[in-house]
Amino acid sequence: MTAYRFSRRHLMGMGLTGLGAWTLGMGPRAALAQQSDVALQLSWLHSVQFAGSYIAAERGFWADRGLNVRLDSGGPNAPVEPPVVSGTALVGISAADYTASAVQQGAPFRIIAVAMQNNPFAITSLPDNPVNTPADLEGKRIGMATANTPVLRTLATLNDVDFDAIEIIPTQYDAAPLLAGEVDCLLTWSTDIPVSMYVRGIDSTVMLMADFGYTLHSQTYIATDDSIANRRDQLVALIAGEVQGWEEYRRDLEAATDLTLARFPDAGLDRDTQLEQARRQVPLMFSELTDANGFGWWTDDTVAQNIETLALLGMPVTADLWDRSILEEVHG
Amino acid sequence: MTLAAPPSTLVAPRALLRPDRAQALAGAVGALALWQLAALALAGSYLLAGPVDVVRYLSANWGLISRALGITLENAVLGFVAGNLAAVALALIVALAPRARMVVSAVALVVFCLPLVATGPILRVLYGPGPGPQITLAALAVYYTTFIPLLVGLRAAPASWFDLVALYGRGAWTAFVQIRLMAALPYLLAGLQIAAPAAFLGAMVGEFTGAERGMGVLALRAMRALDVEATWAIASVAAAVAMVAYGLVGWLSRATALARPELLVALPPVPGAGGAGRRWLGNAGMVAITLLVLIGGWWLAMEAFGLNRFFAKRPDDLWAFLVSAPNAAENRALLRDASAQSLVYLVPGYLAGLGLGAALAMVLVLAPGLAGAVLPVAVALRSVPIVTTAPLIVLALGRGAAGTITIVAVMIFFPALVACLQGLRQTPGQVMDVMATYGAGPFTRLWQARIPAMLPAFFAAARMSVPAAVLAITVAEWLATGTGLGNLMALTASTSNYNLLWSAVVLVALGSALGYAAVGALERAVLARVAPEQLRD
Numbered sequence: 001m002t003a004y005r006f007s008r009r010h011l012m013g014m015g016l017t018g019l020g021a022w023t024l025g026m027g028p029r030a031a032l033a034q035q036s037d038v039a040l041q042l043s044w045l046h047s048v049q050f051a052g053s054y055i056a057a058e059r060g061f062w063a064d065r066g067l068n069v070r071l072d073s074g075g076p077n078a079p080v081e082p083p084v085v086s087g088t089a090l091v092g093i094s095a096a097d098y099t100a101s102a103v104q105q106g107a108p109f110r111i112i113a114v115a116m117q118n119n120p121f122a123i124t125s126l127p128d129n130p131v132n133t134p135a136d137l138e139g140k141r142i143g144m145a146t147a148n149t150p151v152l153r154t155l156a157t158l159n160d161v162d163f164d165a166i167e168i169i170p171t172q173y174d175a176a177p178l179l180a181g182e183v184d185c186l187l188t189w190s191t192d193i194p195v196s197m198y199v200r201g202i203d204s205t206v207m208l209m210a211d212f213g214y215t216l217h218s219q220t221y222i223a224t225d226d227s228i229a230n231r232r233d234q235l236v237a238l239i240a241g242e243v244q245g246w247e248e249y250r251r252d253l254e255a256a257t258d259l260t261l262a263r264f265p266d267a268g269l270d271r272d273t274q275l276e277q278a279r280r281q282v283p284l285m286f287s288e289l290t291d292a293n294g295f296g297w298w299t300d301d302t303v304a305q306n307i308e309t310l311a312l313l314g315m316p317v318t319a320d321l322w323d324r325s326i327l328e329e330v331h332g
Numbered sequence: 333m334t335l336a337a338p339p340s341t342l343v344a345p346r347a348l349l350r351p352d353r354a355q356a357l358a359g360a361v362g363a364l365a366l367w368q369l370a371a372l373a374l375a376g377s378y379l380l381a382g383p384v385d386v387v388r389y390l391s392a393n394w395g396l397i398s399r400a401l402g403i404t405l406e407n408a409v410l411g412f413v414a415g416n417l418a419a420v421a422l423a424l425i426v427a428l429a430p431r432a433r434m435v436v437s438a439v440a441l442v443v444f445c446l447p448l449v450a451t452g453p454i455l456r457v458l459y460g461p462g463p464g465p466q467i468t469l470a471a472l473a474v475y476y477t478t479f480i481p482l483l484v485g486l487r488a489a490p491a492s493w494f495d496l497v498a499l500y501g502r503g504a505w506t507a508f509v510q511i512r513l514m515a516a517l518p519y520l521l522a523g524l525q526i527a528a529p530a531a532f533l534g535a536m537v538g539e540f541t542g543a544e545r546g547m548g549v550l551a552l553r554a555m556r557a558l559d560v561e562a563t564w565a566i567a568s569v570a571a572a573v574a575m576v577a578y579g580l581v582g583w584l585s586r587a588t589a590l591a592r593p594e595l596l597v598a599l600p601p602v603p604g605a606g607g608a609g610r611r612w613l614g615n616a617g618m619v620a621i622t623l624l625v626l627i628g629g630w631w632l633a634m635e636a637f638g639l640n641r642f643f644a645k646r647p648d649d650l651w652a653f654l655v656s657a658p659n660a661a662e663n664r665a666l667l668r669d670a671s672a673q674s675l676v677y678l679v680p681g682y683l684a685g686l687g688l689g690a691a692l693a694m695v696l697v698l699a700p701g702l703a704g705a706v707l708p709v710a711v712a713l714r715s716v717p718i719v720t721t722a723p724l725i726v727l728a729l730g731r732g733a734a735g736t737i738t739i740v741a742v743m744i745f746f747p748a749l750v751a752c753l754q755g756l757r758q759t760p761g762q763v764m765d766v767m768a769t770y771g772a773g774p775f776t777r778l779w780q781a782r783i784p785a786m787l788p789a790f791f792a793a794a795r796m797s798v799p800a801a802v803l804a805i806t807v808a809e810w811l812a813t814g815t816g817l818g819n820l821m822a823l824t825a826s827t828s829n830y831n832l833l834w835s836a837v838v839l840v841a842l843g844s845a846l847g848y849a850a851v852g853a854l855e856r857a858v859l860a861r862v863a864p865e866q867l868r869d
Contacts, residue, residue: 045549072461076552077452078542081828082643085455102828107642146814147823170731170814175558176378176723196558266545268553268562281574 035068036235041089043219044074044266048274049191049281050093051256052115054263055243065237080222090227091238096217097307100315108225109322113239113296115219115246118210118284121151124166124194125185126178130205133157134212137185143171143178144187151214152187154312158213175202191280199273210284214238215305217298218284228323240330243295252287253278267299294331339429359705363712381564390564397550401569404546407463408573411470411538412531416524418471421479427512428485437483438622439629441848444476444798445841447806449821450833452541453643465545466538473534477747481754481794484788485519486512521585522754526747528581529574529715536570536717551717566719574715575708629723645834653831660738665837671843674805674816677733681740681808682801686794688741689748690786697756697782698774714746716763718804720787722811731812739812743804748793755789756782784862791855798847802840 053071056062062069072089074080080092081102099109123142125131131140142152149168156163158247171177171186175193176192178186179202183245186193190208197204208215215308221242223235249256257275290297303319310317336449364383381389420441426433448469455465489511497507513643540546547566554562627647634644641649653658654667692710694701713721714819722739763781772780809818817836824833 045552046544070461073542073544074548075540075542076825077448077540078456079453079643079828080826082453082457082640085642086459086640088457098826098828101826102642105642105828105830107828145822146819147826168814170812170819172555172719172723172811174555174723176560180377180379182727192556193558196556200558264544265342266396266403268396268400268550270557270559273557 030239035040035063035066036234037068037070038090038238039070039072039083041072041080041092042074042239043080043084043093043095046071046073046260046267048257048278049219051260052242052246052249053276054245054259055248055256056241058259058263059245059248061241061244062237065240066236067237068240069241079111084222084224086141087219087224087227090223090231090234090256092222094220094222096220096321097310097313097315099220099222100310100313100317100321103153103317103321104315109222110225110228110328111217111219111220111320111321112223112228112235112323113242114217114298115221115242115296116169116217116281116284117287117289117298118208119214119216119218120189120191120281121209121214122188122190122194123185123207123209123215124175124188124190124197125205125207126179127203127205129184131185132205133207134161138162138165140184141167141169141182142185142187143169143183145173146170148187150313151209153212154309155209155214157312158309167178191277191284195273195276195280197324198276199270214309215302217302217306221296221328223326228326229280231324232329236329239296239326243330248287249278250282253282294327296327297331298324353704355701356704356708359674360708361813362705363709374727377727378558378560379727381561383568385561386438386565386568386854389561393562393565397547397565397569400545400550401573404466404532404539404548405573407466407538407546408531408535409465410471411467411472411535414464414467415471415531416475416478416527416748417658419475419482420520421525422479423486423516425435426483427508433483434618435622435625437848438626438648438845439475440479441799441845442626442841444472445802445844446472446837447803447821447840448537449824450837454639456541457639457643458637461542461544463543464542466535466543466548469538469541470534473530473537474498476526476799477526477530477796478520480792481519481523481751483497484792485516489515491565517588518585518754520757521581521588522750525578525581525585526750528577529711529746532570532573532577533715533717551720555719563720567716570717571712571715575711578711614650617718642828643718643830645830649831650835650838654835656783663835666818666832667839670815670817670820670836671839674809674818677736677740677808677813677816678735678801678805681737681805682744682797684737685744685801685804686740686748687727689745689750689793690752690790692745692749693752693756693776693786694783696753698778710746710749713742718743718807719811722808726812736808736813739808740801740804743807744797747800748790748797751789751796752786755786758789759785787855787859787862791851791858794849794851795857798851799844802844802847806840 017290040053042053045093046112050071053069057069057071058152070085074093080089081098083089084092085102085107093115094109094111096111096307099111103109123137131137137156140163144152146168151164152168153163156166169177169182169183173188173193175186175188176196177183181316188194190206194204194206221239227235253275257271257278259273261269262276286295289299289302293299302317307317368382368384371380371385374380422436426436451469451472452465455468459465459468493511494507496518497511536546536548536551539546540552543549547570549801551563551566553559556568616825631646634646645653652660655665657663677738692706696706725738725742726735759782763785764777767777767781805816806818806821809816810822813819817840821833821836822831
């Protein structure tokens with residue numbers, strides 16, 4: 001509803017601008033070049049995690065398609081779903097499990113592209129007390145947000161590990177409890193806490209959960225049914241810019257990192273950390289599948305695996321959660 | 333010896349330093365030394381950086397920090413002004429229309445109880461990108477601790493002054509402007525003093541709702557990046573800002589040299605009282621009206637802004653979730669268990685924080701010289717964001733009862749300390765003169781004169797600490813224990829279960845209101861024994 005109102009008001013704005021241009025003697029062509037303003041809600045603070053979007057903005061991949069995309073920062077108290085459901089943002093960057101929960105709660109979302117083919121969740125430990133396989137978790141103390149308990153339980157189920165033999169210590173998202181010996185391992189992303197440790201010269205053992213059956217799309221692009229039906233052109237243009245931006249990202253990680261640092265000089269970003277993070281997210285985002293079909297793609301097979309993982313997480317969904325039609329237009 | 337200095341340089345500083353300043357300086361140096369020693373003891377644990385590392389970090393990154401500081405400070409100042417104006421407006425409404433007191437107080441209390449997980453997304457959707465949510469959250473962090481002392485202050489004048497106004501043939505307006513407003517000023521300043529550090533913290537935490545720049549953003553980044561020097565440098569700057577703000581308001585308060593009111597007055601019972609039965613009926617009626625205003629206001633506000641029901645739940649959504657839905661019993665059980673878990677730590681934490689504040693205030697009155705040394709440390713302790721200090725508390729005391737109760741106590745002791753100090757120092761001059769005439773010692777003066785004079789301020793602190801403690805326990809649960817209502821609310825971020833979140837919000841608000849009412853009843857019972865004259869209407 002809100003989204004529709006927004007676009008109508010916007011069209012009116014365009015009409016007025018067009019009129020203004022006409023009276024100034026520029027003619028209808030100048031008015032046609034008018035850009036549509038939309039927003040992309042990011043899932044966290046600005047960093048190289050979203051460098052593909054910065055490249056798309058900087059190099060005009062969106063402007064060429066008549067789109068002016070505002071990139072809204074996320075944060076610990078800035079969930080992605082409310083602005084997307086309200087129409088403040090056309091597209092949000094979520095994750096398959098978050099989206100499934102939101103849909104369960106009545107939000108009309110669909111996944112229209114997938115940035116992270118492999119889930120970034122990992123168990124991070126220290127090399128002298130390593131967790132190399134899920135079986136190693138038995139008898140260990142793991143530090144994590146209790147919100148992620150279903151994630152750990154699913155990993156245990158997938159690998160026949162006794163979940164009750166793992167002791168969960170509720171911690172903040174922070175490596176300090178691991179280094180202080182309060183816990184034996186942490187549930188982290190492979191692209192942040194292990195990177196911070198690496199940059200500080202601390203070795204870590206990182207067990208990527210995706211390597212042990214935890215198949216779940218992450219950094220997924222979501223939009224409402226209403227937008228998919230009524231703002232299709234904008235969605236296609238936005239995702240096309242993203243695809244182009246991320247392909248450029250892969251071509252030159254250093255340039256992507258430098259662009260991120262230049263765009264956000266006040267964000268307190270450290271180049272070494274950002275570059276290492278940029279490197280580590282490449283294998284999560286690009287695979288044989290994307291090499292064959294393009295960035296953001298998925299197949300019925302990967303969706304089936306996602307549905308299985310989601311069922312274990314207690315979120316029964318159908319393949320309808322995914323809608324590939326936008327991507328097909330982008331790549332087709 | 334090489335350390336010997338020429339006599340002249342020894343004399344000069346002694347002449348410059350007044351004894352209280354010397355004590356403050358010694359206190360500051362001692363605190364810095366302790367901090368550095370603790371940092372050395374914890375070296376390699378990535379939990380604490382000492383002052384040396386902090387200074388090194390700040391000098392290397394001053395450009396970055398000063399830009400962030402400018403942004404957060406601006407939002408904090410705007411929020412401070414807006415929040416305190418709102419507090420003054422609310423207090424004036426109550427002063428001019430005493431019958432509205434229960435409704436206004438309840439609305440003020442409930443709005444103060446709204447947790448960031450619920451308000452964050454709503455404010456961001458309402459304002460879009462920009463500083464709106466940060467300013468609003470800074471305002472929300474300050475208005476309540478100004479409103480409550482003002483309520484007391486607007487009545488803190490002796491009856492004889494009003495008689496004087498009447499004697500001169502002047503009306504109620506003169507009495508209001510000349511007596512009530514003037515009497516309220518010291519209370520306003522006490523409130524502003526508590527508000528100044530809170531505004532900065534509020535603006536910082538407001539940045540968690542998706543801001544691009546500022547101290548809160550830098551703090552988040554530093555904590556994730558295991559950058560302990562940056563984390564503590566940011567915390568130190570936040571603490572320094574808070575201390576300067578606290579000092580400025582204090583200086584303002586002294587510089588204006590306002591006349592101290594001679595009497596302190598507790599909040600009166602709801603006016604319009606007849607017999608006991610009628611009064612009870614009147615009270616029940618007020619409660620009903622208040623509930624109606626709250627529920628209606630909640631629904632209206634969300635409808636007026638067209639907020640989507642997915643995340644902005646209405647009363648009828650919660651009715652379905654808790655009463656009429658098939659799994660309503662399950663939902664209620666979940667909330668009941670979580671509330672019980674929260675209460676176990678909330679009550680001891682509240683009592684500990686309040687007791688600590690009152691005890692420290694008494695110590696400072698008995699040994700005024702200590703104030704210069706202790707107060708800055710107390711302000712600093714309050715101003716360092718709890719997300720920075722919580723890991724240290726957890727390390728020292730664990731994630732069990734001791735650690736959790738301490739986090740709650742740390743978060744509420746400061747307002748209690750400031751309010752109690754204000755109350756203790758308000759002891760009427762004549763009473764102290766009488767005590768002096770009879771040669772009473774400092775303890776007798778404290779026990780017989782100062783503590784009774786402090787009680788209204790103490791109870792004001794006890795009242796405003798109720799919602800603060802409830803907020804504190806939810807934060808402690810999120811940071812340390814992973815249990816209780818705080819944990820349920822934090823879960824919303826990944827589950828989008830906004831029904832559960834808003835149910836928890838309602839529980840938190842109701843619990844705070846009940847606690848507030850209980851403190852009020854206790855206050856009247858105590859004052860009826862020790863200071864019945866303060867309960868007159």
